[in-house]
Amino acid sequence: MYQTLRTLLSNARCWDADSERSYQDLFERLDTNKDGKVDVAELRAGLKAMGIFRQGAAQKIVSSGDQNKDGCLDFSEFTKYLKEHEKKLWLTFKSLDKNDDGRLDSSEIQQSLAELGIDISREEALTILQSMDIDGTMMVDWNEWREHFLLCPAHNLEEIIRYWKHSSVLDIGDSLAIPDEFTEEEKSTGGWWKQLVAGAVAGSVSRTGTAPLDRMKVLMQVHSSKANQISLLGGFKQMIVEGGVTSLWRGNGINVLKIAPETAIKFMAYEQYKKLLSSEGTKIETHQRFMAGSLAGATAQTAIYPMEVLKTRLTLRKTGQYAGMFDCAKKILRKEGVKAFYKGYIPNLLGILPYAGIDLAVYETLKNTWLSYYATDSANPGVLVLLGCGTISSTCGQLASYPLALVRTRMQAQASLEPSDQPSMSFLMKKIVAKDGFFGLYRGILPNFMKVIPAVSLSYVVYEYMKTGLGISK
Secondary structure, three states: OHHHHHHHHHHOOOOOOOHHHHHHHHHHHHOOOOOOEEEHHHHHHHHHHOOOOOOOHHHHHHHHHOOOOOOEEEHHHHHHHHHHHHHHHHHHHHHHOOOOOOEEOHHHHHHHHHHOOOOOOHHHHHHHHHHHOOOOOOOEEHHHHHHHHOOOOOOOOHHHHHOOOOOOOOOOOOOOOOOOOOOHHHHHHOHHHHHHHHHHHHHHHHHHHOHHHHHHHHHHHHHOOOOOOOOHHHHHHHHHHHHOHHHHHOOHHHHHHOHHHHHHHHHHHHHHHHHHHOOOOOOOOHHHHHHHHHHHHHHHHHHHHHHHHHHHHHHHOOOOOOOOHHHHHHHHHHHHOHHHHHOOHHHHHHHHHHHHHHHHHHHHHHHHHHHHHOOOOOOOOOHHHHHHHHHHHHHHHHHHHHHHHHHHHHHHHOOOOOHHHOOOHHHHHHHHHHHHOHHHHHOOHHHHHHOHHHHHHHHHHHHHHHHHHHOOOO
């Protein structure tokens, strides 16, 4: 069936006299139950036969072309959709064909993506070409471009690269990763804020779902030692006995609340730092992206850091200690002063560099490895590969920065001590190593790792639903 569909697509033209017959033949092939309509299931089967496995593609095509809202495409709707879609593909092809020779080569793909603020290597450009090239020339003409995208909702080259956007949808509870890249089209059409909202909602659900494990991590970081070992099961029992089942979610409210301001500040700061660091304004190299992302993370953390301190205090609180986050803030301010809201700020800031740097480096390495060895027919890696790469890179970033995160948490928790009794970052780190050994710096790492997979899974599922609800075309 695949070869038949390919032949039909190659013969179809939206502006020639044979287009009606070609579209009719294609429609009949897709209409397997011969009821004069193509539904989502039939179109999905047809796309699968053509090697198009992108999630939601069939549903998106039917939704776009279904004028009478009956959930199917009749022949007139099917033909109209293909003609309109083909016009968009032609305009995009012409805009990418810089030397106007009717073919796209790797340099034109690199140049077009650079104009969108996306920097890729020649090898990556060749991999993209290879996924569309039929005749083996390593160039893509209009027919090849058209055949690749005609029954795919994407109609510009950005869609291919978006497969590999390192998305903040993978919320594992830490907000130190480098922000997403948004294209000029997304910025001008308002798609960027919808993606940020979808990511924030996904992060909220993810953090709420894994809050008990996060609280366990904080308790282990602050209270666990060789002399006072806290097991996972024993810790949960202790929390439930002390405050009931709802106590497992202590500190989650402010943890969710800080997502919105942190995401917004980080995004705005990132865009400004990119402009300052990039001499060309639109094109940014990987090392500049790392610097801009780290600075944006530092800016956002500086602005919302008091909320981090409140989150730690509320997570560790005993039943009845605070009436809520505002009561907690008032008591800290009255007893300890403004400085208490920035305890642990230095290790928190220092933790951004190893986290963001290793996260980005590991992700790029995994991405390039996949493109080099496994991207034979398509540049689309699929959901599992994307989630796997994002999870592994984030986990590696956490491993590198975890000792600093532990020291930060202890300093936040001990801010109520007298100024003379409050240890410095270096003193506290030496004390932990002397008392508990090197692995004392990794207290609480088990519940932290346990929450990664459910957090990523929840984030992804909610993000996909939010994209649909907000009408984001990706």
